[in-house]
Amino acid sequence: MNITALVFYVFATLAIGSALLLVSMRNIARSLFLFFIVLFSVAGLYVFALADFVAITQILVYVGGVLILMLFAFMLSNKELLNDLQIGTSHFFALPAWQSLVIAVSFLAILVYTSLQLGADEPGWIAASREAGTVLTPTDQTIQHIGVQIMTRYLLPFEIVSVLLMMALIGAAHLTRKEATS
Amino acid sequence: MVFYITYIVVGIALFGFIAGFTLFAVYSERKIAGFVQDRLGPMETGKHGTLQTLADILKLIQKEFITPAAADKILFVAAPVIIFVAVFLGFAVMPWAPGLAPSALNLGLFYVIAIISVDAIGLLMAGWGSNNKFSLLGSMRAVAQIVSYEIPSGLALISAVMITQTLHMQEIVINQGIASQNTLLFLGLWDVSNIGGLLAWNVFQAPHLWVAYLIFFIASLAECNRAPFDIPEAESELVGGFHTEYGGLRFAFVFLAEYAMMFLVAMIGVVVFLGGWNTPLPNMGSVRLADWTTGWIWGIFWTLSKTLLIVGVQMWIRWTLPRLRADQLMALCWKVLTPLAFLCMAISGVWRVWVMG
Numbered sequence: 256m257n258i259t260a261l262v263f264y265v266f267a268t269l270a271i272g273s274a275l276l277l278v279s280m281r282n283i284a285r286s287l288f289l290f291f292i293v294l295f296s297v298a299g300l301y302v303f304a305l306a307d308f309v310a311i312t313q314i315l316v317y318v319g320g321v322l323i324l325m326l327f328a329f330m331l332s333n334k335e336l337l338n339d340l341q342i343g344t345s346h347f348f349a350l351p352a353w354q355s356l357v358i359a360v361s362f363l364a365i366l367v368y369t370s371l372q373l374g375a376d377e378p379g380w381i382a383a384s385r386e387a388g389t390v391l392t393p394t395d396q397t398i399q400h401i402g403v404q405i406m407t408r409y410l411l412p413f414e415i416v417s418v419l420l421m422m423a424l425i426g427a428a429h430l431t432r433k434e435a436t437s
Numbered sequence: 438m439v440f441y442i443t444y445i446v447v448g449i450a451l452f453g454f455i456a457g458f459t460l461f462a463v464y465s466e467r468k469i470a471g472f473v474q475d476r477l478g479p480m481e482t483g484k485h486g487t488l489q490t491l492a493d494i495l496k497l498i499q500k501e502f503i504t505p506a507a508a509d510k511i512l513f514v515a516a517p518v519i520i521f522v523a524v525f526l527g528f529a530v531m532p533w534a535p536g537l538a539p540s541a542l543n544l545g546l547f548y549v550i551a552i553i554s555v556d557a558i559g560l561l562m563a564g565w566g567s568n569n570k571f572s573l574l575g576s577m578r579a580v581a582q583i584v585s586y587e588i589p590s591g592l593a594l595i596s597a598v599m600i601t602q603t604l605h606m607q608e609i610v611i612n613q614g615i616a617s618q619n620t621l622l623f624l625g626l627w628d629v630s631n632i633g634g635l636l637a638w639n640v641f642q643a644p645h646l647w648v649a650y651l652i653f654f655i656a657s658l659a660e661c662n663r664a665p666f667d668i669p670e671a672e673s674e675l676v677g678g679f680h681t682e683y684g685g686l687r688f689a690f691v692f693l694a695e696y697a698m699m700f701l702v703a704m705i706g707v708v709v710f711l712g713g714w715n716t717p718l719p720n721m722g723s724v725r726l727a728d729w730t731t732g733w734i735w736g737i738f739w740t741l742s743k744t745l746l747i748v749g750v751q752m753w754i755r756w757t758l759p760r761l762r763a764d765q766l767m768a769l770c771w772k773v774l775t776p777l778a779f780l781c782m783a784i785s786g787v788w789r790v791w792v793m794g
Contacts, residue, residue: 308547315554322558330561
């Protein structure tokens with residue numbers, strides 16, 4: 256086994272292992288920090304898929320933004336509420352969690368279905384593009400493709416997302432504003 | 438297999454450099470503080486106190502590991518490591534000389550911005566893990582500050598990237614000197630591709646980048662929690678901020694990370710705005726100063742001297758300006774720096790399309 260494969264399996268084990276530990280842990284603070292490890296190792300796996308831009312964006316947005324927000328929300332929330340959450344049902348398959356069970360089972364079904372579809376070898380479209388020479392190599396400049404694609408093919412989704420973010424920003428600014436004393 | 442050994446050697450060399458720099462920087466910081474406050478600074482250990490930081494680090498290494506009884510043991514121990522590693526990883530893409538960078542990543546600048554933000558997680562971990570009010574308050578202040586100041590600093594860097602059109606750190610530097618394949622225009626008017634030197638730096642290619650650099654410099658001070666933005670470590674209010682409970686080698690790691698961060702942000706500023714390893718001396722007629730002073734060893738020399746100069750300015754500011762209040766800090770970020778950075782970005786777009794065309 257070469258070192259690249261070894262690193263891949265280390266990242267994969269880290270991601271799955273800490274994700275399992277995360278959901279079974281009672282201590283919320285620790286599980287949030289475990290979430291950091293999960294996000295980081297998933298970013299490592301993106302690098303193996305030659306999606307280095309996605310990997311870095313994952314770290315910037317999720318680790319540097321979303322996770323910190325979650326930690327802040329946790330640290331600012333009511334201690335009684337957190338205790339209730341921590342003491343709650345301790346069964347792995349508790350009845351109130353049937354919605355999550357449905358989601359988990361359907362995800363598993365999709366995964367199994369896809370892997371059966373792919374078969375043992377690579378799917379046809381990968382082989383086709385390998386023959387046509389339209390594949391990325393590790394030294395390619397992916398960011399130029401992304402920029403061009405966003406500004407042409409995906410312009411409408413990009414604009415919709417930016418309007419949505421703008422609305423969220425304005426809403427947040429409005430909520431934090433002090434009401435004029437009437 | 439040989440190149441795996443090279444990776445490890447490069448990592449160790451960088452760590453050695455950071456450790457050496459920290460020893461030197463702590464000494465010079467204390468001497469500069471002494472000079473600013475009209476006193477002598479360390480004088481006892483060695484000639485003019487030169488061995489003072491070596492003695493300090495020896496003391497820190499010998500100290501016992503003390504973990505508070507009520508602390509979250511795992512988080513408490515892991516935090517200094519994460520804080521340091523986040524900054525250390527940032528050094529992976531920094532260019533030192535022509536062709537000399539630990540990793541020539543296409544997305545170098547983006548990577549550095551992202552990896553520095555991991556630092557905030559380490560700070561929160563330290564603050565929460567210590568189980569101490571001062572630590573928690575300090576780390577929450579630090580993180581609020583880092584997250585807010587990432588916006589103006591990121592926008593300032595984007596306005597420079599719009600001029601250079603690349604995120605590859607090495608290419609950003611190449612486009613600011615005589616090695617460039619493109620035509621470089623001083624202030625958008627005068628072709629200086631063969632003259633190079635100071636005139637080809639990004640800040641002189643597009644003068645509004647001076648404003649961008651100033652924004653980046655101020656924001657980088659806030660991201661390293663340095664005075665005048667050191668409310669997370671405000672000694673008079675919070676004892677030591679997030680590192681109140683740390684001692685011995687763990688404290689040394691927190692400190693190492695702080696000084697490494699100072700060097701890293703100074704180096705990012707130098708690479709993106711001030712020419713990186715390019716010489717400041719221009720070619721003048723037959724006196725080919727720029728040609729003579731470009732090369733492998735000169736590159737390291739220029740990078741180091743420019744970066745150390747910026748680090749010196751950071752120290753000078755720390756001992757000159759008073760600390761900002763928390764609301765002043767946020768007002769400066771959101772009401773002054775962010776709109777100015779957006780303005781710089783808009784000017785960059787106009788400059789790129791109409792002036793550099």
